[in-house]
Amino acid sequence: MEYLLFAIFLAACFAAGSTGGLFPPGAWYRALSKPRWTPPDWAFPVTWTVLYLCMATAGTRAAVADDNAIAMALWSLQIALNGLWTPVFFGLKRIKLGFVVLAALWLSVAVTMLALWQVDSMAGALFAPYLLWVTIAGALNGAVWRLNPEAAAAKGDTPTA
Amino acid sequence: MEYLLFAIFLAACFAAGSTGGLFPPGAWYRALSKPRWTPPDWAFPVTWTVLYLCMATAGTRAAVADDNAIAMALWSLQIALNGLWTPVFFGLKRIKLGFVVLAALWLSVAVTMLALWQVDSMAGALFAPYLLWVTIAGALNGAVWRLNPEAAAAKGDTPTA
Numbered sequence: 001m002e003y004l005l006f007a008i009f010l011a012a013c014f015a016a017g018s019t020g021g022l023f024p025p026g027a028w029y030r031a032l033s034k035p036r037w038t039p040p041d042w043a044f045p046v047t048w049t050v051l052y053l054c055m056a057t058a059g060t061r062a063a064v065a066d067d068n069a070i071a072m073a074l075w076s077l078q079i080a081l082n083g084l085w086t087p088v089f090f091g092l093k094r095i096k097l098g099f100v101v102l103a104a105l106w107l108s109v110a111v112t113m114l115a116l117w118q119v120d121s122m123a124g125a126l127f128a129p130y131l132l133w134v135t136i137a138g139a140l141n142g143a144v145w146r147l148n149p150e151a152a153a154a155k156g157d158t159p160t161a
Numbered sequence: 162m163e164y165l166l167f168a169i170f171l172a173a174c175f176a177a178g179s180t181g182g183l184f185p186p187g188a189w190y191r192a193l194s195k196p197r198w199t200p201p202d203w204a205f206p207v208t209w210t211v212l213y214l215c216m217a218t219a220g221t222r223a224a225v226a227d228d229n230a231i232a233m234a235l236w237s238l239q240i241a242l243n244g245l246w247t248p249v250f251f252g253l254k255r256i257k258l259g260f261v262v263l264a265a266l267w268l269s270v271a272v273t274m275l276a277l278w279q280v281d282s283m284a285g286a287l288f289a290p291y292l293l294w295v296t297i298a299g300a301l302n303g304a305v306w307r308l309n310p311e312a313a314a315a316k317g318d319t320p321t322a
Contacts, residue, residue, distance in 0.1 A: 001230065001231070004231065005230055005231065005234050008231070008234035008235055008237075008238050009234050009237065009238075011238050012234070012237045012238040012240075012241040012242075013241075015238065015241040015242045015245060015265075016241045018245065019245070019248065022248070022249060022253060023248070023252075023253075059234065059237070060234075063230035063231075063233055063234055064230050068233075069162065069166055069224035069225050070162070070165065070166065070169070070224075072224055072229075072233040072236075072237075073166050073169035073170050073173070073220065073221075073224055074169055075233075075237055076169075076170065076173045076220070076233075076236055076237040076240050077169050077170075077172050077173040077176065079173075079237050079240065079241045080173040080174075080176040080177045080240045080241065080243075080244060081176045082241075083241060083244055083245065084176060084179065084180070084244065087180065087183070087184070087248035087252055088183060091184075091248055091252045091253075092183060092184075092252075104176075
């Protein structure tokens with residue numbers, strides 16, 4: 001059963017991550033001023049693949065443990081938030097709203113890590129790299145906001161028009 | 162604890178549902194030919210709000226039951242897929258890919274309903290209206306595809322450019 005569980009959690013991760021392929025960084029992002037420490041584009045899918053394997057492993061370990069109800073609910077919450085950032089940032093080009101989404105994701109990942117830790121310390125530890133990466137992503141989004149005040153003030157795309 | 166669980170599952174639902182507010186139907190959608198039975202725009206957020214309450218209740222009931230690992234993993238998978246359709250359809254204006262996303266969502270909701278049913282029959286029953294609505298949404302997406310072959314063949318928006 002653990003392989004099946006792992007496959008389902010991994011599918012949930014890649015469903016959220018598919019937004020990265022659907023809304024890739026384009027000319028708009030390349031033209032923005034970015035801090036010197038910005039990771040190269042290729043680092044994002046590579047890092048996310050490793051993180052998704054960790055997240056699915058953590059979900060699997062917690063799912064078969066006792067007293068896991070809160071941890072399982074939080075795992076669902078963080079994956080629902082995980083897929084939001086890319087459509088908001090690269091799709092709508094809304095830099096400030098992207099930062100708000102990342103702040104919500106960061107909070108949900110931190111609380112999920114604590115809840116997982118209570119259920120299974122290894123599951124909690126497997127969320128630590130994820131929290132670190134979302135921290136870096138949040139710092140990058142914040143720096144892009146600061147370095148590009150005009151782009152951040154623009155409403156971005158209005159795909160409804 | 163059940164109120165906290167319910168609040169977390171409901172937050173996950175509204176995180177996925179927030180894409181409906183971020184990528185609302187606009188002039189492009191209004192201009193498409195639609196079948197006569199297309200629900201009015203206002204029906205979508207109203208229906209989704211009711212469905213989210215049902216889905217969060219089902220998640221809460223299953224989370225506190227025994228032998229719920231597969232059901233909890235599947236609940237995560239369906240919510241990760243739930244937030245994908247709106248950015249693909251209204252954001253990217255990709256009608257065919259939207260249909261593919263709905264097909265994947267339909268399958269995940271059906272399997273989740275069966276897994277929930279095994280854990281708690283009421284939890285499974287609470288997913289039935291959700292499956293019905295995704296069936297209607299899939300039929301609508303399919304009809305829009307059939308009625309608008311040129312819009313469906315177009316690549317849609319390329320927000321990367």
